[in-house]
Amino acid sequence: MESLSRHAASKTCRRCLRSALSSSPYSRTTRSFSQFGSWPASQPGPAGRTKLAAQRTLSSSNVKRSISLFSQKPKVDQDNTRDPPSAPRVLRSDDLFHSFTNSPIPEIRQRAAFIRQHAHCPHPEHRVARAPIEPGNPPVPVSSGNVATAHVDFECPDCGIPIYCSEKHWADNYEEHLQICDTLRQINEDDHDLRSGRFFPEFEYAGPQMEEAVVNMTNWDTFLYTREFEAINDDRSMRQVTRLLTYPLTIGSVLHELSPYNIRKGGRLTPEGLKSLSALRYTLHPPRTGGGIDISGLRPEAPPVRIFILGARAESSLPRNVWVQLAHLFPRGKFHLIFIGPESMTNRDDEFPLPPRTASNPFGAIVEDRVWPNMKISTIVDYYHTLHKTGHFYPYDPYFDCFVMFHPGLGHPASSHEWAETVPQLLETKAPILVTGYTQHDMERDIAWVNKTCRGEFDMLMEPGENIFRSQRWDLNDLDPQDISCGNWGVWAFRGKRFVYHT
Template structure:
C-alpha cells in the first residue's frame, strides 16, 4: 500500500460555503523517540499515498469571475442545516461538495473486505454507505456486515468528519472564525495548548469540540510557528528542548530560569527592549524574522490574514514568510512577493529549496528559521529528492523544525535524517507531540481507513556548529 501525504492539489476539497462567514479582522536516541501514549487508533494510518489531498485555495476567496461558481455558491449559501440535521449519507447529502466526495470514493476508493483478497479481479469499488458514518465503505451490504467489526475502529471518526463537514456548510454564522486582532500590551498570552491559548488570546468562546476542530485545522500552521517562538512556549528545557537548542538563540540566564525554548537569540529579536525613535513616541521595530516554509502546500494556500495571528503575538517584530516548493503555486503562475501590512510580508516561489537558497544573500541564525510541515523526508519516493534541500538548510546553521502527521511518520523522517546526515546536525527539539496540531482528522478518500492529524508531532535540528577555542601559544607566533 502506498503512503498518502495529505494536502496536495490533486483532490481539492471545496470549502467555498464558508465565504462571507469568516471575519478577516481577525540524549539519546531512545529518549528522542519516546512519545506520549495516544489513545486514538486507526487502521494503517501511516500507510498512505505520495500526494496529499487537501488545499486551501478558494477556501475564503474564490474567484468572482466564474459565473457558474457564483450561482453554485449562492445556492449553497441558502442551504440551512440545523444542528440536529448534520448527518447525511454522502451520496444523499444536500451539499454538492459532499456528493462529489462520495463520487470520488466510489471511483478511486477501496472496499475494506475486497482489499484482503489477493486476486485483484475480485476487488470492487466501495458503493455501499455505512448507515452509521455515511461514508461509502464496502462494495456491498454483505461485505459491510463481514467487515463490520474492523470498521468500528474508524466509524466514529468518519461520523465526526461527516457532521463537521456538513456543519461548515450549514449556513450558520461561523462565530468561531471571528478571530481577535491586535493584542493589547497589557495582555499575556499562554501557549500551553489550544484551550489556554484561545482563552488568554480572547478568541470567541468555543462552545463545542466541533468549533475547536474547525479553528485548530485553520490555525495549526501559524500557531505551530508561534508556539516555537513564543516566550511561553509549551516545551521545556531538559525535556523537549535540548541544551544545543537553548544555545541556538542566546545565553540569556533569565530565559533559562523560565524554561523557555531554544533559539533565545531569536527571542532577543522577538522581545526587544522598548526603544523609541527621536520623536520620543514611535517604537523602533526589531529586525525582520524570516520563516522559510519549505515544501509548502496547504499552508501556502491559507488566506494571508490567517497568518496575522502569528504577527499579532509579536507586535514589535516584522515577519517575512517564504513559501517554497513545487506545490506552492498553481502550475504556470509566476513567483511573487507581497506585503499584507508593514509587519507581514509573503514570498511564494515554486522553486525547489536548494535552487531558492542561492537567491538569498545570507542567513542569520538570530533571525531566520525553517519549517517543514509533514514533508515525508523518509518516504521512499521522496527521500532522494529532499537531500539537496536538507543539506542547504543545514548549511545555514538556522533552526529547522519538522512536523509529522502521526508517530510512524515522525519516526520514519527521523530515521532518514539520522542515516543521511549523521554527524552533520545537532538536536534542537526532541520529538514530541505538537500542542497545536489540528484536532480535526483528514480522511484519505482513496482509502478511508486512513486518517491523520495535520502537524501531530514536531521535532527540530540545526546544522552542527563547532566552537572555536583560543590557544595562548598562538599569540607567540
C-alpha cells in the same frame, strides 16, 4: 501633556482599548468558513502520498478545485439577523449527518464518487493487488484471500462513508471498522458543517494583543482565552477553528518566549535547542529602545525574521488574517513569511498568471507587502534547492532565519527523493528547522530518514512528540478511507551541527 496622555492610556480598560484597535484600518474581519471547504483535501495523509505519486492521473490534487480561498464569496446564515437574507442556509445544526452519496451538498457527492472509483476494500478476503507502501514491509492489505480486489461501494450506515465493497464484507469486518467508525462520522458531520451555509462566529479572530496581557500557551483553551477570542463552547466549532490556526500557532508556540516547550523535564527542548531558539526569541522580543516618530527618536532596528516554509501547499492559501495571528503574538517583532514549493499556489487560481521573471524578481515571486504592519508574505513556485544554489537568500543568520516544513514526507518513498538535495543544504545554514507530521508513524519515519542520510551532521533541537497546538479536526484520505490523520499532529526540530568533533 505627554505624561497625561500616557497616564490616560494606562487607565484605559482592555475592552475599550480593544474596541479602539478594532476600528483601525487593520481591524479584524469575519468571513464565512464555507469558502474553505475544499482546502483540507489538498493535503492527503501520509499513506495517500504514495498512491498519489503512483497514480498522478487519478490524484485528487490534479482535479481543478471548484472553490478558491480568495475567489469564493462567503455563504451566510439566513437565520442570523447580522447576515443578508440573500444566501439561504443549506443545513441546520441538527441535520449534519448524511451519507456521502446522498448528501445535499454537490461537492460531497463528487467526493463520494471519487472514493468509490479509487479506494479499495480493506477486507482480508481480497487478493493482494498492491505493492507494499515501504520496501521490506508486507503487502497491504495482508491477506491470503482468493477474491479479486474490488473498489469500495457500500457505505457504512453509522458513518456514511464508502468503506467496503459489499455489505457482507462490512458485516464480517465490523469489529475492526468500529475502531474508526466514530471518527469517520465526525469527519462526515464536520465536512457538512463547513458547507452548511451557517454563520461562523468562531472565525472572528482576536485583534492585536496588549503587551501587558500575558499569553498562556499551555493548550488551545488557555491560548484562546488569554488572547480574548470569542468564547467557543462547541466541540465542532473548536475543531473547525483549530484546523486553520494550527499552522501559525505551531510556529509561534515554539518561537515564543513563553513557549510550552522548554528545557525542563518533559519540556522536550534540548540544550542545543535552547541555544538556537534563544537567538530567535531575542530577535522577536526586542527590548524597548525609547524611539519616537520624530528625527531625534529614530533608532536602528533589526531586520525581519525570515520564516521559510518549504514544500508549501495548502498552508500558503490560508486567509491572511489567520497568519496575522502569528504577528499578534510578537507585537514588537517583524516577520517575512516565504512560501516555497512547486505547489505553493494551490487554491490560488485568482492570482494566475504568475509574475514574469525579471532581473529585479528573478524567481517570479508574488509579494504581499503590508499584510500587517510587521508582516510581509512572499510566495515562490520553485524548489528550495534551486534557490539555494543561486545564493538568492544568502547570507543566513540563526538570529533571523528559521525553516518550517509542514508534513514534508521526508521518509516517504514517494517524496523522499525530492528532499535528498534540500536537507543537506538546510543543515549548512545552521538555522533551526521545524518539522511536523500527520501521525506518530509519519513523524518517526521522517526522523529515521534524516538519521540515515545525515547521520552525525545535525543536532536535535526538540525531541519528537505530540504538538500541543495540533489540529483537533481529523481528515480523511480519499484514496484510502482507512487512513485518517490530523494536521500537525507531531512536531520536532533539528539543525546542522555547529561543531564537529573528530576522534
